[in-house]
């Protein structure tokens with residue numbers, strides 16, 4: 001599977017910031033607007049600053065976040081599960097938001113990672129142009145490569161704005177994807193237990 005290319009490996013030369021802002025002026029004219037009217041004069045700069053945030057993942061190496069591991073885990077040998085990690089991405093077909101949640105589980109093999117780093121990995125891949133299937137697989141593969149755990153599972157549920165605000169206009173449709181690696185794939189009982197844990201009702205005090 002191809003992964004989203006980091007900025008430094010991009011096949012085409014990076015335009016200057018001014019060229020990027022000019023492209024926004026072109027789009028403003030395309031939709032019938034006057035880029036010189038007062039309210040729009042600074043919009044190209046604002047849009048490009050927004051792009052810096054939306055697509056910051058191209059400047060991040062997710063494996064860096066997983067490089068600090070902890071090995072003093074006692075004999076902990078059960079799943080580590082993070083549920084409901086919110087993410088914001090953009091679909092690569094229409095460049096409009098995909099908003100959803102990721103659930104991550106891994107079965108450690110003597111090594112664990114700081115839990116915030118898993119959310120950072122999600123961010124590093126989500127803040128690129130994506131399709132959900134690839135986002136799911138990339139998160140799972142990164143954890144698998146970095147931690148070499150006994151198993152990894154990633155579940156994503158999301159809302160694709162390209163289906164709700166345009167095109168087929170179907171609000172309320174959610175897309176679910178999953179990537180299961182290692183024991184979660186090969187051991188049906190473990191998988192079933194995991195799915196029951198991940199999709200169990202949330203404890204009231206954690207809401």
Ligand SMILES: Nc1nc2c(ncn2[C@@H]2O[C@H](COP(=O)(O)OP(=O)(O)OP(=O)(O)O)[C@@H](O)[C@H]2O)c(=O)[nH]1
Nearest residue numbers: 091092093094130131132133160162163166167168
């Ligand atoms: N598999 C997959 N499809 C996606 C994802 N995000 C958006 N899409 C779909 O990508 C497809 C692109 O289809 P095209 O026919 O090339 O584009 P389009 O003419 O804009 O299609 P419509 O959205 O049906 O109007 C659409 O069916 C989208 O719903 C995603 O994460 N995964």
Ligand SMILES: [Zn+2]
Nearest residue numbers: 091093094162
């Ligand atoms: Zn789309």
